[in-house]
Amino acid sequence: MPTTVSMTVNGKKVSGQVEPRTLLVQFIRETLGLTGTHVGCDTSQCGACVVHVDGKSVKSCTMLAAQAEGANVLTIEGLATDGKLHxxxxxxxxxxxxxxxxxxxxxxxxxxxxxxxxxxxxxxxxxxxxxxxxxxxxxxxxxxxxxxxxxxxxx
Amino acid sequence: MPEGTGIGASVRRREDARFLTGSGTYTDDINRPGQTYAVMVRSPHAHAKIKKIDKSKASAMPGFVACFTGDDMKVGGLPCGWLVKNQDGTPMVEPPHPVLAQEYVRHVGDIVAVVIGETKQQARDAADALVVDYGVMPAAVSLKEAVKPGAPQVWEQAKGNICYDWGLGDKAAVDAAFAKAAKVAKLDLVNNRLIPNAMEPRAAIGEFDRATGDYTLYTTSQNPHVIRLLMGAFVLSIPESKLRIVAPDVGGGFGSKIFHYAEEAIVTWATGQIKKPIKWTAERSESFMSDAHGRDHVSHAEMAMDKDGKFLALRVETLANMGAYLSTFSTCVPTYLYATLLAGVYTTPAIFCNVKAVFTNTVPVDAYRGAGRPEATFMLERLVDVCAKEMKMDPAEIRRKNFIQPSQFPYQTPVALQYDTGNYDATLDMALKMIDYKGFPARKEAAAKKGKLRGIGISCYIEACGIAPSAVVGSLGARAGLYECANVRVHPTGSVSIFTGSHAHGQGHETTFAQVVSEKLGVPLEQIDIVHGDTGKIAFGMGTYGSRSIAVGGAALVKALDKVIAKGKKIAAHLMEASEKDVEFKDGKFQVAGTDKAKTFGEVALTAYVPHNYPITELEPGLEEQAFYDPLNFTYPSGCYIAEVEIDKDTGTIEVARFVASDDFGKIINPMIVEGQVHGGIAQGLGQAMLETCVYDKDGQLLTGSYNDYAMPRADDFPSFEVQHSDKPTPCTHNPLGVKGCGEAGAIGSPPALINAICNALGVGHMDMPATNEKIWRAANAHAARAAE
The missing domain is CATH 1.10.150.120 ([2Fe-2S]-binding domain)
Incomplete structure (x- = not known):
């Protein structure tokens, strides 16, 4: 049964339909098309998928998209401001x-x-x-x- | 550091802007309209007969699109690119390498079927519902077991599991030298099997165009043209004109993305069946059991010496694991990239090496960073330390005593290669100075006061890079040429697009190649675009491996740039009403020698495309040139690495206290990038030496199949590395840039330095890699027990 999740990603309110088993990284990459966050392993060790959730670094393959409901998510795409690198x-x-x-x-x-x-x-x-x-x-x-x-x- | 943007400047990388902002385009980032998803169903057994495959449950799953097995996909097999001959002149055993398993599976991870679904999850669920009935068979797993009489046979046609029994060198001369030797040093060693682990898992997207009948494959490859040739000609019978291979941003390769893999052929063939794009992306656990592995040798070596420690002869016997199938370049790795390097940097006059390649029920083994050369260097540099111990000589001195001298170049080794240039004393001296070799006894004593064992280890490496002269490798069994191609397209306003057959997957070609162009043409970097990784755009290419990009691809680029300059001189001479031979090109200007008459590069480019005043009867309009470059010889980077370690006797933990590197890469285009390549190579070498190893159990189950079990090096395993370039570099004598290549050196030179340091600290003769805490603890405590006696 697909469910709807909503959150703020890089300052923008977003929502999407996902299966309950959808990982946050899948939601970011596949639903939102933000492909800067990468998947390098399947055991939560490589860290290629690290994003910030409510200001803390999190491996986005270790949490479900549904767990990020209402959260404030920052990905690599949201770091540079006005074309200036962080x-x-x-x-x-x-x-x-x-x-x-x-x-x-x-x-x-x-x-x-x-x-x-x-x-x-x-x-x-x-x-x-x-x-x-x-x-x-x-x-x-x-x-x-x-x-x-x-x-x-x-x- | 030279200023500017030309050769020798540490220009910051142009590609970084996209990688740092998440704007790179890796294969899995690409999505095609109407895309479906493939999941590979893989064998859980090392060796089994496929008795039955039942698709009924899988095909009833939601979102199921298609399922294909070996019975459905009757195509050519994956080819092996190098024919190696036995010592008796007969060819190696070359078994078939089916894309989807035919009747038998031969390693855990062998692909039995592909299941395609509308979404990734649906494909996965349907794949889980596929029922495969296996008849499990006994497996040949380790090298030593596989060659024993009565071992399970991987291939009926390979008796005793031997693929080939090959030799190089003069056996009679070696035997004669051993007969008169004053001393002989002996060593048995294992070169541990590694799993490459580029951080981007392999991925492939096949797309069929109904309108044109063309196929496009997006794939994580180091050499898209090679994939087009191998897959098009040998596997799927698709002409090059109908097949486009795109290797976009690729997240590391280290050799593992050279080879033509089954999944590439599967998605390309299957998209032609279902007429929809198909994406496959490996999960990391799939990478562990399907990316070609590296190394895996068991060897015995002996060095004959005279009474003064001069090397007289070297004898080596090696068993090399091929895995279950012959991957693209597998067969040349333990032969022509290994035994040919056994002279090292020494004048050893006679060498003989015998290599038996062995089939086992494991993942195929192929080139991994260094490919054969790390195995040769580990063997030789460990053996030289054993020689030093045998002769009671300082390890630095025995090396120095046997070095090939600068006056001896070009130097013909007894194992086929001819080194063009080198200065081995220079890099040894530099490294000894960097580490303060003379101060080591005091540091050892200070460590002993803290209860620590301190050791120092030297390694002097050489490698054959810039792969490779086509005629030479052709005569040795290569089924391809190994030149490179470059195309320089000067646009009407003077900006430049470079199309190169080299492929960057971390090496920074978009920066270094642009530096070469900027230096040659005087065009600013912002007006230079480096295009790579697409057979639809680039004329041809052999790709990137064997530290060949700048040495071969860069040389092709220089050739093409020279053609552009030559044509530009003709145009400029016409414009300035001067003789062509009086026109010089310098700093972006065509100038009549000795006058102030000049035309800028931009003016000449514009004239080529707006040829109103133009020597039209002698010269075509336009300014675009292409060149192929086939090297005359390999290049021979060399250097000296020294490791200093401190061991805690009570726990067996090891701290790499310092690691210094002094390399001779000849001419250097971008020192910052070169140093980065050395850092990464050293980390991979030290990873092999102290952490990494691939472990199969006796049934052929892969025990190190995830990052939980395979010890990937982390940041806290290493110190900062001290890397310097030789103060007496010896530029390559036969390519136009004088470059040698730097991508593999770190991985080649570092393992013996670390193991030599550990053996030195522990006072033991040898320790196989990886030198884990447990091995070190056991050795340290045995040593303590001996000392107490």
Whole structure:
């Protein structure tokens, strides 16, 4: 039985018909067509699907669309404002923190949540925080650099 | 760092804007009107006879569109791209590789049927309702078991499960050298099986156009033209003119997206049957059991030395796992990309290597970042450390003693390759300095005071990249040429579109290739567009793997740019009423030498398209040139990596305290991107060395089939890497850019550095990868027990 879910995504009110088993990431990608949020695994480990739900980073494959009823969701598409990259996006660009780009949206969303709670994270803290985000291209080296620089730029 | 946008500048990547804003277009992001969804029904058994497939329940499910099995899809098999011959000259055993299983399944994940539904969920539900009756058979799983007498047979025609028994080198010379050796070092080792795990799971969309009869396949590929050739010619019999392959943004490949996979052929064939677009996207668990795996060797090696530690001869025997079927490039990986690298950076005069390729009831094994060269380097650089121990020599000194000297180039190795250039002392010296090698004993002592075991390990790698001279690989059994194609289209206003057969899936070609164009033509980056990944737009291409993009694709680009400049000179000479030979092209201007008479590149481009004043009897209008480049030799990047580790004896945990890299990639286009490639390669190499391994149980069930079980490296497993480029680089001598390629070096050079460091810390002769905490703890405590005696 399809149900209707409504939420705010990137500042816009949206709603759609979904099966009860529909995951939030499916709703974002397939119903809303916001394909910047990626699916890299089926065990909630890779972190390619990280979005913010009510201000907190969440793996959007770990919750049902129905659980996000009424929530405020921010995806990678909602970060840049007036064509200007968010300081964390800019830091990833400046420090070559991405290669194939597939893990990138999740990395950036996760990094912003880290900095919200820890304004000046150490290298060790950044590496620990990224436990739930897997990258196969960069060896994490430049991602860590980018997040440290992004944190400074966000201050 | 050079300023500007040309060669040598760390230009920030142009592709990042779309990736950072979620505007990239990966295959699964594409949706076609009226699209249906495919789910592959896969074998849960490693080896079984398909007794019966009952479609009745599945076809009654809501949203069911179609179901096809091997009986329905009678097409050609997936081809193997390289014929390897046995030592006696007979060809390898080349069994069929059906797209959908015919009668038997031969590994967990083998595709038995495809179920197509109106929605993804409906397709999945219908697939769950398909009933397949299997007669389970015994499976040959591990290399060592598969070659034992009486082992289950994967293929009747491959006796003892042997695909080929191949050799390279002069066996008699090796035997003679061993007979007079003062010392012999021996090593048994395993190169652990890996699962590539590009972060984007494979996906494919087939679409048939009723109006034209054309097929389009969107796919996660590193080489769309190769897929068109293999699938069109060998599997589905569709002429190239009716088949378009689009490989849009691709989320990492590492080799695993080179090969032509069954799912590509299935959605393309099936869209022709149902006349609707069909999308298939792998779940990660499917990737684990269907992406070609990497490595998986078991080897024995011996090095003969004289009394001073000079290498006299090397003897290697290797068993290499092929899996159940021969994937596209599987057969050349443990032969021509492996044994040919066993000279390494050393003057070892005689080498013989025997490789037996073995069928098993596992996922096919094929090229994975480095492909054969990491296996050779791990073997050799571990063995050299064993040699040093045997001779009681410093590992750096025994290497230095045996290095090929700069004066010896071009250097012909005893295993077929001819190195054009190199300077191995330079990268060794640099890495030793970076790590402060002399200060190591003090650091070891300081660690010991904290109760820690500290170790240091060196690895000097070389690789053969820029794959490959077509005539050479053709003579060795390759069924393809390995050139590259580039097309330069100068538009009337002077902006430029580049169509390249190279394909970027993380490497940043849209930036580096544009830098080459900017440097050559003097055109700003904003006016240069790099187009790749679409057979409908690009004339031809062999794609990206084997660190070949800049060395081969970049060289093709330079050739095409030179043709544009040559034509531009003719046009400019006409405009300036000068002799063509007096016209120079520099900084974006065609100038009459020694005068201030000049025409800009834009003026010449416009003239080519508005040829009012034009040498029309001698020259066609327009400014567009194409070039193919076939390399004269491989390129030979080399370098030295040093790892320093600290081990906690009580827990077996290991900290990579420092990792330094000194690489010689010849000329470098974009240092920032090159360093990024090295970082990623090192992480994959260290992942292999301390975390990752693919495990099957004895029945052929894949135990490491998800991120719960397969140890993917995380950010907190590594330190920051210290990466520098050689201060005495040796540019490639035979391509126009002097470049060598950098994509695989990190994965090739790093595993032996780490294992050498661990062996050094523990004082053990060898430890197989991955060096897990448990293995280290056992070794550390055995060592402590020995020390106490």
């Amino acid at each position: 300081p964390m996006q800019e830091a990833f660009r400046e420090h070559h923190g991405l290669q194939c780009g597939f893990c990138t949206p999740g990395m950036v969303m996760s990094a912003i949540d880290l900095v919200k709670n820890n304004k000046n994270p150490s290298e060790h803290e950044i590496r620990e925080w990224l436990e739930g985000n897997i990258c196969r291209c960069t060896g994490y080296h430049n991602i860590v650099k980018a997040i440290a620089a992004g944190a400074k730029a966000m201050a």
